[in-house]
Amino acid sequence: MAAEQRLCLSREEIAELTRAHTRAKQLAFLRRNGIRHYVDNAGWPVVTVAAVEGQTGRASTPKPAWNPNKAA
Incomplete structure (x- = not known):
């Protein structure tokens, strides 16, 4: 069976991450x-899995090397 992909952490996981059980303390942490997080309609913080694990979901493109344009 394929691993289930989740979008957001559960409230229990957020409480474990922040070591706080109140909304205000979780948001402050x-x-x-x-x-990165947002607040739902009930005032609880919502954290995506990507915000914690550092996944962007996009392939990173390497930055081009810097070349000076000054004629020497």
Whole structure:
């Protein structure tokens, strides 16, 4: 059976990540640590799995090498 892909962490996982059980403390932790999140209609933080695991879902393209345009 294929592994199930999840989009967001559960409330229990967010509580474990932040080590807080209240909305305000969870939100404060996420903001303080720069973890991307949004707030649902009930006021609870929602964190995507990609925000925690660092997956972008896109193939990264290498940056081109820098070449000066100054004539020497």
